[in-house]
Amino acid sequence: MALRYKCPNQVAIPAFVYACEENISRRSPRExxxxxxxxxxxxxxxxxxxxxxxxxCRALAGLTGPVESRAVVFAEHGDPTKVxxxxxxxxxxxxxxxxxxxxxxxxxxxxxINVIQGVYPSKPQVREDIGPEPLSIMGNEGVATIExxxxxxxxxxxxxxxxxxxxxxxxxxxxxxxxxxxxxxxIPLPSDAHLHLRxxxxxxxxxxxxxxxxxxxxxxxxxDPNSVSKGKKKQWVIQNGAxxxxxxxxxxxxxxxxxxxxxLVRSRPSIDELKSHLQSLGADHVLTYDEFLSRENNTRTxxxxxxxxxxxxxxxxxxxxxxxxxxxxxxxxxxxxxxTYGGMAKTALALPPSLFIFRKLTSVxxxxxxxxxxxxxxxxxxxxxxxxxxxxxxxxxxxxEVVELAGSDEEVAExxxxxxxxxxxxxxKKILLHWKDE
Amino acid sequence: MALRYKCPNQVAIPAFVYACEENISRRSPRExxxxxxxxxxxxxxxxxxxxxxxxxCRALAGLTGPVESRAVVFAEHGDPTKVxxxxxxxxxxxxxxxxxxxxxxxxxxxxxINVIQGVYPSKPQVREDIGPEPLSIMGNEGVATIExxxxxxxxxxxxxxxxxxxxxxxxxxxxxxxxxxxxxxxIPLPSDAHLHLRxxxxxxxxxxxxxxxxxxxxxxxxxDPNSVSKGKKKQWVIQNGAxxxxxxxxxxxxxxxxxxxxxLVRSRPSIDELKSHLQSLGADHVLTYDEFLSRENNTRTxxxxxxxxxxxxxxxxxxxxxxxxxxxxxxxxxxxxxxTYGGMAKTALALPPSLFIFRKLTSVxxxxxxxxxxxxxxxxxxxxxxxxxxxxxxxxxxxxEVVELAGSDEEVAExxxxxxxxxxxxxxKKILLHWKDE
Numbered sequence: 048m049a050l051r052y053k054c055p056n057q058v059a060i061p062a063f064v065y066a067c068e069e070n071i072s073r074r075s076p077r078e079x080x081x082x083x084x085x086x087x088x089x090x091x092x093x094x095x096x097x098x099x100x101x102x103x104c105r106a107l108a109g110l111t112g113p114v115e116s117r118a119v120v121f122a123e124h125g126d127p128t129k130v131x132x133x134x135x136x137x138x139x140x141x142x143x144x145x146x147x148x149x150x151x152x153x154x155x156x157x158x159x160i161n162v163i164q165g166v167y168p169s170k171p172q173v174r175e176d177i178g179p180e181p182l183s184i185m186g187n188e189g190v191a192t193i194e195x196x197x198x199x200x201x202x203x204x205x206x207x208x209x210x211x212x213x214x215x216x217x218x219x220x221x222x223x224x225x226x227x228x229x230x231x232x233x234i235p236l237p238s239d240a241h242l243h244l245r246x247x248x249x250x251x252x253x254x255x256x257x258x259x260x261x262x263x264x265x266x267x268x269x270x271d272p273n274s275v276s277k278g279k280k281k282q283w284v285i286q287n288g289a290x291x292x293x294x295x296x297x298x299x300x301x302x303x304x305x306x307x308x309x310x311l312v313r314s315r316p317s318i319d320e321l322k323s324h325l326q327s328l329g330a331d332h333v334l335t336y337d338e339f340l341s342r343e344n345n346t347r348t349x350x351x352x353x354x355x356x357x358x359x360x361x362x363x364x365x366x367x368x369x370x371x372x373x374x375x376x377x378x379x380x381x382x383x384x385x386x387t388y389g390g391m392a393k394t395a396l397a398l399p400p401s402l403f404i405f406r407k408l409t410s411v412x413x414x415x416x417x418x419x420x421x422x423x424x425x426x427x428x429x430x431x432x433x434x435x436x437x438x439x440x441x442x443x444x445x446x447x448e449v450v451e452l453a454g455s456d457e458e459v460a461e462x463x464x465x466x467x468x469x470x471x472x473x474x475x476k477k478i479l480l481h482w483k484d485e
Numbered sequence: 486m487a488l489r490y491k492c493p494n495q496v497a498i499p500a501f502v503y504a505c506e507e508n509i510s511r512r513s514p515r516e517x518x519x520x521x522x523x524x525x526x527x528x529x530x531x532x533x534x535x536x537x538x539x540x541x542c543r544a545l546a547g548l549t550g551p552v553e554s555r556a557v558v559f560a561e562h563g564d565p566t567k568v569x570x571x572x573x574x575x576x577x578x579x580x581x582x583x584x585x586x587x588x589x590x591x592x593x594x595x596x597x598i599n600v601i602q603g604v605y606p607s608k609p610q611v612r613e614d615i616g617p618e619p620l621s622i623m624g625n626e627g628v629a630t631i632e633x634x635x636x637x638x639x640x641x642x643x644x645x646x647x648x649x650x651x652x653x654x655x656x657x658x659x660x661x662x663x664x665x666x667x668x669x670x671x672i673p674l675p676s677d678a679h680l681h682l683r684x685x686x687x688x689x690x691x692x693x694x695x696x697x698x699x700x701x702x703x704x705x706x707x708x709d710p711n712s713v714s715k716g717k718k719k720q721w722v723i724q725n726g727a728x729x730x731x732x733x734x735x736x737x738x739x740x741x742x743x744x745x746x747x748x749l750v751r752s753r754p755s756i757d758e759l760k761s762h763l764q765s766l767g768a769d770h771v772l773t774y775d776e777f778l779s780r781e782n783n784t785r786t787x788x789x790x791x792x793x794x795x796x797x798x799x800x801x802x803x804x805x806x807x808x809x810x811x812x813x814x815x816x817x818x819x820x821x822x823x824x825t826y827g828g829m830a831k832t833a834l835a836l837p838p839s840l841f842i843f844r845k846l847t848s849v850x851x852x853x854x855x856x857x858x859x860x861x862x863x864x865x866x867x868x869x870x871x872x873x874x875x876x877x878x879x880x881x882x883x884x885x886e887v888v889e890l891a892g893s894d895e896e897v898a899e900x901x902x903x904x905x906x907x908x909x910x911x912x913x914k915k916i917l918l919h920w921k922d923e
Contacts, residue, residue, distance in 0.1 A: 168843045368838050390838030397835045400806050400828030403850025405606045410848040412841025 114138045114147075117452070117482055118223030119463055120182040124165025127467040131163065131185070133452075133459035136177035138227050144199035146206065146230045148191035152248035152449065153221035153480040155470060156188055156292075157389070162218070163467075169416055171218040186480075188214060189221030190236075190247035202230040211236045213251035213430070217416045224482040234430055240438040248479050249292060249444045254433045255426070256388060256415050257296035263418075264384040264411065265362040267306045275361075276305060283307040283354050285375045286364035287336070288391060290321055292445040292477055295328055297364060299442050302329030307358065309350060311339050311371055328443065336371050350378060368392045376402055376410075385410045446476040453483035552576045552585075555890070555920055556661035557901055558620040562603025565905040569601065569623070571890075571897035574615035576665050582637035584644065584668045586629035590686035590887065591659035591918040593908060594626055594730075595827070600656070601905075607854055609656040624918075626652060627659030628674075628685035640668035649674045651689035651868070655854045662920040672868055678876040686917050687730060687882045692871045693864070694826060694853050695734035701856075702822040702849065703800040705744045713799075714743060721745040721792050723813045724802035725774070726829060728759055730883040730915055733766055735802060737880050740767025745796065747788060749777050749809055766881065774809050788816060806830045814840055814848075823848045884914040891921035 120134045141147055161167035163185065171183040193210045196202045206212070214221060216232035236247055258268075266273040267282050276282050284301055288294050289310030301308045310325055312318075314335040322333040332353060339346050354360055361382060363375040366389030376385045376398055385408060387396060402408040419426050436442040450466055452459050469475050558572045579585055599605035601623065609621040631648045634640045644650070652659060654670035674685055696706075704711040705720050714720050722739055726732050727748030739746045748763055750756075752773040760771040770791060777784055792798055799820060801813040804827030814823045814836055823846060825834060840846040857864050874880040888904055890897050907913050 168839075365838075373833065387838050387841045389842070395811065395835035395837050396841070397833035398848075399833050400803075400825050400850070401606075403825045403834070403848065404827070404852045405850070405855075407850060407852075407855060410836075410841065412838070412843070412845065414842045414845075417843075417845060 114225055116223050116225040117459070118177075118184045118220065119186070119452075119459070119480070120184050121163055122180050122182055124163065127160050127163040127471070128464045131460060131463045131467065133456035133463070134178060134182060134184075135456070138225055139176075141195065141197040141227055143197050144202050144230055145227045146196045146202065146212075146233060147194040148212070148226045148228055148233075149194050150189050150191045150221055150224055150226070150482070151211075151244050152190050153186045153223070154188035154248050154252075155222075155466070155478040155480065156252060157391070157470075159185065159187060160467070160470065162187070169217045171220055184220030184223055184226075186221030186223065187218050188248070188252045189480075190244055190250075191221070191226075191233075194225075196230060199230075205230055206233075206235060210238065211242070211247055213247060215251075215419070215426075222480055234427065237431055237434050240434040242434060242437055245447050245449075245479065246437050246444045249447065249477065250433055250437060251430070252415060253292040253445070254296040254300075254437075254442060255429060256293050256413065257300055258429055258433065259415065259418055260293075260364055260386050260388065260413050261297065261300055261304070261306070261362070263413075264386055264409075267301070267362070268304050280359040281305070281307060281357055282362075283309065283358055283360040284362045284364065285309040285311070285350075285360060285378060286366075287311040287369070287371055287375065288366040288389065289325060289330065289333065291366060291389075293366065293388065294364075295325070295445050296442065298325060298328045298330045300436075303436065303441055307331045307354070309334070309353070309360075311336055311375075336369070339371055340374060347378065362386070364388065365396075366391060368394055368396050372396060373398050373402075376408055379406070379408060382407045383409070386413050387411070388413045447479050448476040449479045449481050451481050451483050453485070552663055554661050554663040555897070556615075556622045556658065557624070557890075557897070557918070558622050559601060560618050560620055562601065565598050565601040565909070566902045569898060569901045569905065571894035571901070572616055572620060572622075573894070576663055577614075579633065579635035579665055581635050582640050582668055583665045584634045584640065584650075584671060585632040586650070586664045586666055586671075587632050588627050588629045588659055588662055588664070588920070589649075589682050591624045591627035591661070592686050592690075593660075593904070593916045593918065594690060595829070595908075597623065597625060598905070598908065600625070607655045609658055622658030622661055622664075624659030624661065625656050626686070626690045627918075628682055628688075629659070629664075629671075632663075634668060637668075643668055644671075644673060648676065649680070649685055651685065653689075653857070653864075660918055672865065675869055675872050678872040680872060680875055683885050683887070683917065684875050684882045687885065687915065688871055688875060689868070690853060691730040691883070692734040692738075692875075692880060693867060694731050694851065695738055696867055696871065697853065697856055698731075698802055698824050698826065698851050699735065699738055699742070699744070699800070701851070702824050702847075705739070705800070706742050718797040719743070719745060719795055720800075721747065721796055721798040722800045722802060723747040723749070723788075723798060723816060724804075725749040725807070725809055725813065726804040726827065727763060727768070727771065729804060729827075731804065731826065732802075733763070733883050734880065736763060736766045736768045738874075741874065741879055745769045745792070747772070747791070747798075749774055749813075774807070777809055778812060785816065800824065802826065803834075804829060806832055806834050810834060811836050811840075814846055817844070817846060820845045821847070824851050825849070826851045885917050886914040887917045887919050889919050889921050891923070 115135050116138055118134050118136065120132055121130045123130060158167055162170060171185060173181045173183055175181050191212055193206050193208055193212060195208055196206060212233040212235055215234040219228060219232060220226060236242060261267045262271060265275060267276055268274055269276050284306055286294055286297055290312045298308050298310060308331050310330045310333045312321060312333060312335060314337055315321065318335060325333050338344055359380050360378060361380050361384060363379055363385045365372045365375065365385060365387045368390045369392040398410060433442065452462060466478055470478065553573050554576055556572050556574065558570055559568045561568060596605055600608060609623060611619045611621055613619050629650055631644050631646055631650060633646055634644060650671040650673055653672040657666060657670060658664055674680060699705045700709060703713060705714055706712055707714050722744055724732055724735055728750050736746050736748060746769050748768045748771045750759060750771060750773060752775055753759065756773060763771050776782055797818050798816060799818050799822060801817055801823045803810045803813065803823060803825045806828045807830040836848060871880065888900065890900060904916055908916065
């Protein structure tokens with residue numbers, strides 16, 4: 048095994064690293080080769096870390112030797128508050144083209160609940176190799192730092208140690224501290240965007256979902272050559288679940304692209320705060336479901352006035368599937384599209400046949416996992432644009448809360464059970480998991 | 486007014502016609518010009534008719550003078566068994582580009598019930614000119630013979646007297662004996678197809694609906710350059726309401742195009758007869774809704790076996806919207822299309838969000854009236870193909886019953902009330918209206 052190690056940015060590899068590890072050979076002030084299987088121990092990694100060379104330098108530790116990853120796993124599908132366990136396993140040595148990741152933050156999304164329950168169509172791999180029983184490591188979204196890689200003629204051109212990456216394939220297991228993954232399953236974040244970790248950890252699933260839904264059915268992105276916004280009627284979008292992470296990205300992208308939004312949310316004690324928050328992101332109008340469905344309020348008439356004769360609403364985005372979904376669809380103009388990307392109400396989508404027959408409604412779904420399989424290059428371009436918008440402050444990440452995982456496996460499992468309980472009760476911030484150094 | 490009259494086919498205009506009508510000037514053995522407003526009376530039309538020159542020659546009568554049309558009308562929307570009336574009105578003289586039609590058969594379709602109730606989006610014109618109160622003349626489908634026309638530089642190239650036509654625009658009022666209509670609203674039937682009247686009267690709405698649904702969403706017509714059938718997996722279609730006129734056309738076109746069909750119908754005392762009939766048209770499998778929905782029968786497994794590994798089902802056609810619709814959608818492969826063209830169950834279409842999100846289901850509607858507006862030329866081509874298939878016996882018209890209308894207005898209204906009652910009770914043959922000569 049020969050592992051090329053490049054120090055990130057302008058940081059040189061400190062001389063004492065070579066001094067205390069005989070199997071490191073120097074190639075340049077910022078590049079060295081680690082030869083053989085002799086471990087680069089944590090003995091020197093710790094002082095490197097202290098000297099401020101960041102996680103990427105600390106990461107030298109264990110690249111060629113045993114490293115333990117801590118992971119949130121399940122052995123059997125079931126109630127998310129009950130079946131999650133914490134587990135430790137040894138990472139193998141890197142294979143060709145594999146990358147050693149240290150996860151900085153692992154995100155929890157609503158769909159993860161369904162993954163744990165076993166009702167989500169894409170599942171994490173069942174790992175026979177990491178414990179006495181087969182286990183699945185949870186986590187679909189997150190941000191990680193590259194600690195090293197094993198050259199294969201490609202990976203060394205795509206990544207350098209210290210790069211931040213997001214997941215480019217589903218269900219890679221982001222709720223763990225470390226992982227060995229093929230480089231092709233990762234998407235680099237542009238280093239000049241200088242995203243902070245919370246931004247990076249929430250960039251790969253929800254904002255792309257919003258971008259695609261605003262682009263692929265009724266093209267609203269003015270940079271799209273097929274955009275319907277250019278010199279034509281002002282375009283509008285209506286969405287439910289507008290305070291979801293996707294909903295907030297929709298609001299902000301729509302504002303950037305000159306598209307009006309009508310946003311529906313659940314009523315709650317702090318509804319005025321929520322309305323103000325969404326408006327601060329660029330929401331044109333925010334209504335509770337009750338306000339939207341109420342006949343007394345003449346909401347239909349109001350919405351038609353908002354859109355006006357110079358406007359047109361051909362797109363509705365649905366992640367709920369409740370009563371309001373049909374009403375959203377009824378507000379669409381001829382040839383409208385209803386795009387469903389979630390079903391939080393857990394009921395069938397009930398739509399009058401007449402909308403399909405006479406108003407040319409099309410009801411479709413959107414799932415990023417399907418889209419990415421057929422659009423690998425478009426995805427890279429979109430991710431760069433999203434990172435830029437985020438860096439420019441035009442796309443704010445959703446409100447997040449970082450949950451620190453530490454202590455014994457029992458303590459971690461108990462903490463995860465509490466997190467799952469809170470998520471099922473709803474209305475919290477988006478939770479990001481962070482493994483404390485041991 | 487100068488009206489060119491051409492005798493149809495090889496029939497020459499008999500000499501005595503010129504003799505007894507001073508305003509007819511001969512141009513050729515088969516063509517003459519009627520000048521001025523002097524009536525060509527029924528006095529000579531009757532003997533022409535007797536001599537076997539058919540309705541087109543009889544039609545000389547009244548072209549330039551007053552002709553009365555008898556029509557089934559309504560003054561106000563409401564219960565179809567109550568609001569229909571019979572009415573007589575004088576046809577105006579033909580304007581430029583107008584055609585005088587004699588309706589041979591006017592068809593009754595399920596949607597006509599909704600037109601009378603006032604809940605159908607396209608409505609017949611409210612006529613202020615035909616009686617003391619505003620009236621709407623019913624009827625969307627039918628076959629008529631051209632009795633004459635007024636030249637406008639176009640109509641004379643498109644039609645000759647005696648041609649059979651079907652309606653090329655919606656709600657033209659086919660439930661009447663005669664009408665003046667712009668030639669552009671009519672579609673000529675190829676005279677060499679020699680369709681009989683029942684075939685012609687049922688050709689313009691239902692078979693085109695079947696053709697488009699099998700072509701526009703998952704292209705199954707092997708003559709279509711985008712056809713998915715060519716050298717690929719055998720394609721299958723599932724449909725409910727399979728014994729409707731559209732359903733029967735779907736079965737026959739699918740058989741012609743090498744596409745398999747799974748057909749769902751309501752159970753009834755004569756279910757075996759119905760199954761045999763649909764199978765004789767080419768249905769691969771016919772199931773009642775109960776058989777389809779029953780879990781005991783393992784219908785899902787059976788259907789998957791029928792389709793097999795060499796087959797694929799990407800298209801479901803729905804005119805009901807009952808419980809079976811979601812089950813049909815669940816049987817579709819990835820990227821399937823559910824096309825709704827009716828809503829007989831009068832309920833919302835209830836579909837699980839997961840089908841849209843994970844299975845890429847698209848739910849759309851089809852309404853011929855929308856399609857024809859944007860595809861005038863494609864329509865002509867399709868109608869020629871449909872007429873040919875019908876002439877070749879490959880596309881049988883649905884079972885029909887001709888109801889003769891005659892007698893006083895009260896008698897006609899009473900007969901129509903009875904017809905409407907029978908239609909609302911369902912399960913009858915398709916009814917065609919014919920006005921008896923008076």
